[in-house]
Amino acid sequence: xxxxxxxxxxxxxxxxxxEGEVSEFLAPDPFAQAEEHRGGWIRYxxxxxxxxxxxxxxxxxxxGMPRQPFAQHAMDxxxxxxxxxxxxxxxxxxxxxxxRVEATAFMFITFTxxxxxxxxLTFSQPEALRLQDAGGGxxxxxxxxxxxxxxxxxxxxxxxxxxxxxxxxxxKTATLIGALLPSVIIxxxxxxxxxxxxxxxxxxxxxxxxxxxxxxxxxxxxxxxKQVVVWMCVTLxxxxxxxxxxxxxxIYWVELAQGKNYVQTGGExxxxxxxxxxxxxxxxxxxxxxxxxxxxDEAYVSDRITFGRMKVGLSRKRxxxxxxxxxxxEQVPVFYDPEDPQQAVxxxxxxxxxxxxxxxxxxxxxxxxxxxxxxxxxxxxxxxxKLLQDENVRDDIHTTSG
Numbered sequence: 001x002x003x004x005x006x007x008x009x010x011x012x013x014x015x016x017x018x019e020g021e022v023s024e025f026l027a028p029d030p031f032a033q034a035e036e037h038r039g040g041w042i043r044y045x046x047x048x049x050x051x052x053x054x055x056x057x058x059x060x061x062x063x064g065m066p067r068q069p070f071a072q073h074a075m076d077x078x079x080x081x082x083x084x085x086x087x088x089x090x091x092x093x094x095x096x097x098x099x100r101v102e103a104t105a106f107m108f109i110t111f112t113x114x115x116x117x118x119x120x121l122t123f124s125q126p127e128a129l130r131l132q133d134a135g136g137g138x139x140x141x142x143x144x145x146x147x148x149x150x151x152x153x154x155x156x157x158x159x160x161x162x163x164x165x166x167x168x169x170x171x172k173t174a175t176l177i178g179a180l181l182p183s184v185i186i187x188x189x190x191x192x193x194x195x196x197x198x199x200x201x202x203x204x205x206x207x208x209x210x211x212x213x214x215x216x217x218x219x220x221x222x223x224x225x226k227q228v229v230v231w232m233c234v235t236l237x238x239x240x241x242x243x244x245x246x247x248x249x250x251i252y253w254v255e256l257a258q259g260k261n262y263v264q265t266g267g268e269x270x271x272x273x274x275x276x277x278x279x280x281x282x283x284x285x286x287x288x289x290x291x292x293x294x295x296x297d298e299a300y301v302s303d304r305i306t307f308g309r310m311k312v313g314l315s316r317k318r319x320x321x322x323x324x325x326x327x328x329x330e331q332v333p334v335f336y337d338p339e340d341p342q343q344a345v346x347x348x349x350x351x352x353x354x355x356x357x358x359x360x361x362x363x364x365x366x367x368x369x370x371x372x373x374x375x376x377x378x379x380x381x382x383x384x385x386k387l388l389q390d391e392n393v394r395d396d397i398h399t400t401s402g
Contacts, residue, residue, distance in 0.1 A: 001105040001106075001108045001109050001112075002105075002109065004102050004105045005101055005102070005105050005106070005109070008099075008100055008101030008102055008105075008175075009101060011086070011088075011096060011099035011100065012099045012100060012101065014088065014089065014090075015086040015087060015088055015089075015095075015096070015099045016086065016087065016089050017084055017085065017086050018046050018047075018048060018084075018085050018086075018087060019046070019082060019083075019084065019085070020044045020045060020046035020055075020082070020083050020084065020085035021044060021045055021046070021080060021081070021082060021083065022042060022043070022044050022077050022078065022079055022080065022081045022082075022083050023043045023044055023045050023054070023079055024041075024042070024043040024079060025042055025043075025077040025078060025079065025081075026040050026041050026042075027040050027073065028040035028069075028073055030275075030288055030303070031271055031273055031288055031290070039058070039067075039073075040073050041056055041057065041058065042056070042057045042070075042072055042073065042077065042083070042097060043055070043056050044056075044057070044083055044085060044097070046085045046087070046095065048087060048092035049092075051092065053087070053092055053093050053095065055085065055087075055095040055096070055097075057070060057072060057096060057097040057098070058070055059096060066104050066162070066166055067102060067104065068102075068103060068104065068165055068166060068168060068169055068171050068174065069169050070097065070098055071098065071169055072097050072098065074169075083097065084097070085097060086098070086099045098171075100171045100172075100175070101171065101175045102171075103165045103171050103174035103175040103177075103178045104162055104165050104166065104178075105178075106161065106175070106178025106179060106181060106182065107158045107159075107161055107162035107165065107178065108158070109178075109182050110154050110157055110158040110161065110178075110181050110182045110186070111154060111155065111158035111159075113150075113154055113182055114147070114150055114151040114154045114155075117147065117150065118147070118151075121147070145193070145194065145197060145226050145229050145230060146190055146194050148230060148233065149189075149190050149193055149194075149229060149230070149233050150186065150187075150190045152233040152234060152236065152237040153186045153189060153190065153233060153236070153237075154182070154186055155237055155241075156236055156237045156240035156241065157181050157185070157186055158181075159240065159241060159244070160240060161174075161177065161178055161181055163244060165178065193229045196225060196229075197225040197226055197229060224378075227378055228375075228378050228379060231371070231374060231375045231378055232375055234371065235368070235371040235372055235374075235375045238364075238367065238368050238371055239368040239371065239372065242361070242364045242365060242367075242368050243368075245310075245357075245361055245364075246361050246364070246365050246368075248308055248309050248310045249308075249354070249357055249358050249361055251307075251308060251309055252307050252308035252351075252354050253354075253358075255307035255308065256307050256348070256350065258337075259307060259335065259345065259348040260348075261337075261338070262335040262336055262337055262338075262344075262345070262348060263335065263336055263337075263338045264333050264334070264335055265293050265294065265295060265333070265334050265335075265336060266293065266294075266331060266332075266333065266334070267291045267292060267293035267331070267332050267333070267334035267344075267346075268291060268292055268293075268329065268330070268331055268332070269289060269290075269291050269326045269327065269328055269329060269330045269332060270290045270291055270292055270301070270328070271289075271290050271328050272287070272288065272289040272290070272323055272326045272327065272328055273287075273288050273323070274286070274287055274288070274319050274320070274323055275287075275288055277313065283316075284313030284314065285313060285314050285315065285316050285318075285319035286311050286312075286313055286314065286319070287305065287314065287319050287322045287323050287326075288303065289303060289305055289323075289326045289346065290302075290303045291303075291326070291332065291334065291346065293334040293336065293344065295336060295341040298341065300336075300341060300342055300344065302334075302342070302344045302345075304343075304344060304345050304346075305322075305326075305345065305346050305347055306345050306346070306347040306348070306351055306354075307345060307348070308354065312351075312353050312354070312357070314353065318353075326346065332346060333346075334346060335348050
């Protein structure tokens, strides 16, 4: 991933433009069999100092890394159209249509950094991984909140950034945020939280030896702070991951309610197929349908079967049943939003799969709600309020003394 980021930086700062010509344009097609065909491509030719070269966008990368969309793929291009090409002046055969840093590489960097840190601690400081009393009855590795905080913030940060980056074509902004996440935002947050906890263990400003009572009080304050920090990070992690799926479930039920006002019209299935996805977790089947319909004199094309933003994988039996309803060339009823005719669906009844997902995600949402409640309880608890009040008084005394 670091190599991909470095390659992108070299492209941005060193590649030079030249006029080229489109030799083949394949628009993104979710119905294509091959994965690279589903994303589409642009093949082009260009010349540097009279020597002809050819290139393809997007270029091939290893690791199967996801990419943000290339702006050129949204253009209505044909063979023979002029297009701007950027090439490596040291090796003109290396080229691209858009020199940029692959922002999603930072998603992997952010996610893997805690594992690298864990490996370093395992070999260099094994004692840092032993469970110790962190105060207030909390058991943490080495009694330290830093690693737990860093790991949880990195996980939720990488998921959230990756999801957002793949939805955005503004690679410059996404790259900047992606670079700041592992280098400034997450480490800075961990450092600030660690310092906030360490303030409770700080020695008094006067030179008197602390009494046992003072030491116990500081240990109690440090324990309260650690509980607050850990619960905040755990809550953010849980609610961040759960929220991605819960949001789609919520949007589905909202759109389903709005769909009662949708108007029916006639449509025709342009093409349909079942996309098979296999992984170590098993095989899932997704029905892909493209259909056309008219509203007045305007013609529209859509691929939405039902409400919701995420396509849900089905069993083979259920997928075969659904695609049997929408064979290519079939005349079907289409339901569209009268205020925005581009928004249309083929099915506006309640989906059994969505009911199952709602039931499945509900316990996770309830646990997230409990975590939020417990975190707020810690923040608003008497010990925490008293702790913050004591710190404010101490800061006022120091300021007055100064």
